[in-house]
Each structure stands twice: as structure tokens, then as C-alpha cells.
Amino acid sequence: xxxxxxxxxxxxxxxxxxxxxxxxxxxxxxxxxxxxxxxxxxxxxxxxxxxxxxxxxxxxxxxxxxxxxxxxxxxxxxxxxxxxxxxxxxxxxxxxxxxxxxxxxxxxxxxxxxxxxxx
Amino acid sequence: xxxxxxxxxxxxxxxxxxxxxxxxxxxxxxxxxxxxxxxxxxxxxxxxxxxxxxxxxxxxxxxxxxxxxxxxxxxxxxxxxxxxxxxxxxxxxxxxxxxxxxxxxxxxxxxxx
Numbered sequence: 001x002x003x004x005x006x007x008x009x010x011x012x013x014x015x016x017x018x019x020x021x022x023x024x025x026x027x028x029x030x031x032x033x034x035x036x037x038x039x040x041x042x043x044x045x046x047x048x049x050x051x052x053x054x055x056x057x058x059x060x061x062x063x064x065x066x067x068x069x070x071x072x073x074x075x076x077x078x079x080x081x082x083x084x085x086x087x088x089x090x091x092x093x094x095x096x097x098x099x100x101x102x103x104x105x106x107x108x109x110x111x112x113x114x115x116x117x118x119x
Numbered sequence: 120x121x122x123x124x125x126x127x128x129x130x131x132x133x134x135x136x137x138x139x140x141x142x143x144x145x146x147x148x149x150x151x152x153x154x155x156x157x158x159x160x161x162x163x164x165x166x167x168x169x170x171x172x173x174x175x176x177x178x179x180x181x182x183x184x185x186x187x188x189x190x191x192x193x194x195x196x197x198x199x200x201x202x203x204x205x206x207x208x209x210x211x212x213x214x215x216x217x218x219x220x221x222x223x224x225x226x227x228x229x230x231x232x
Binding site for chain 2: 045
């Protein structure tokens with residue numbers, strides 16, 4: 001059965017504020033990272049990705065920062081809106097080296113952070 | 120553009136009954152396919168992945184199995200469901216090679232009673 005009392009990290013912000021969601025990844029050999037947004041009852045939706053040869057990547061209202069030294073990934077959402085309320089997952093990919101040269105795209109997901117945006 | 124479908128959307132099954140969940144992908148060929156399970160308030164657990172027809176790799180021991188009878192069809196099955204099989208089942212696809220982004224389907228919510 002499920003663990004009772006397991007709580008995901010939560011972040012509550014006011015509409016219009018900027019949000020920062022953090023993620024610590026586990027494998028220093030990971031070379032590809034993705035942020036997903038999951039709304040209640042739906043499948044995860046791709047937001048933005050970044051490869052390990054980059055430190056920063058920007059999308060529409062979102063920015064991903066990668067700090068390989070401390071194995072840390074963050075997602076910044078500008079001017080957060082109520083529609084941004086969801087669970088956010090980071091995912092890391094170990095790359096082709098772990099599979100003898102064949103990359104089959106296996107991802108390891110973080111536990112998730114609940115973002116709540118108040119109007 | 121590519122789309123991924125899962126059905127059924129919701130399923131209530133008694134303990135000990137069989138299970139068959141289906142996932143199909145459109146708009147791409149030779150995708151990598153994945154089955155995940157997500158318990159309430161938890162992250163995603165990879166169950167199976169497939170890099171081609173008939174090629175299935177299992178990530179965790181369990182009473183579930185997967186099959187890939189066609190290039191863009193992925194099926195999750197069980198002969199006898201357990202209470203612990205309840206959860207949200209997600210199918211995903213990615214391109215082969217270095218295209219590692221995974222795109223998820225809408226999911227199937229399974230409740231075993």
C-alpha cells in the first residue's frame with residue numbers, strides 16, 4: 001500500500017510573482033534534463049529541457065538553470081498565473097554511456113513539487 | 120504531429136481479475152515506448168520500456184507484463200490483479216537515438232477492489 005503521511009514539497013505564490021522550483025539530481029553522469037508539469041488527473045506535460053553542455057535555457061515565461069557542480073536544477077516561472085498550479089517534476093537521463101552506446105531515453109524522475117498559485 | 124492515446128481512461132476491477140491497458144502512438148515510427156505507474160501523491164515509477172516490436176525490458180519485478188505487438192502499440196497486462204496494482208498508469212513515447220524527451224499519454228486510472 002501507499003505510505004501514509006508522504007508529502008511532496010509545496011510552493012505557494014501569489015499571481016504575478018515569480019516562482020522557483022528546485023531539484024537535486026543524483027547522477028553526475030546525467031547529460032539531459034527535463035521539466036514536466038502535471039495537472040490533476042492528467043499525464044505529465046513537457047515544459048523545457050536542457051543538456052549538460054548548457055547552464056541556462058529560456059522558454060516562454062520559463063527558464064531552466066543547471067548547476068553541474070552541485071547537481072542542482074531549477075525551474076523559474078515568470079509572472080506566475082493560476083493556470084500554472086500543478087505538480088512539477090524534474091527528470092534526468094544518464095545518456096548513452098550507461099547502455100553500451102545505445103541511448104534508449106530512460107529517465108529517472110524526481111518526486112515532484114506542488115505549485116499553488118493564489119489569485 | 121504526434122499524438123499518444125491510452126484507454127480506458129478509468130477502470131475499476133476486482134482483485135484476481137485480468138487486466139489489459141492499451142497505448143497507441145500516431146505520427147511517428149519506431150518510437151521507444153514506456154509504461155509508468157504513479158501512486159497518489161508520488162512520483163513516476165518506470166515499469167517497462169520497449170525499443171522495438173517484441174522487445175520488452177522490465178524494470179521492477181511484479182505481476183504485470185507488457186507486450187508490443189505492433190510498432191506503435193504497447194499493451195500492459197496482468198493475469199490476476201492485486202490491490203497494490205491500483206494507481207495511475209501512464210504510457211510515454213520518445214524518438215530513438217538521442218531524442219530522449221518523453222511525451223506522455225493522458226493516463227489510465229485503475230482501482231482494484
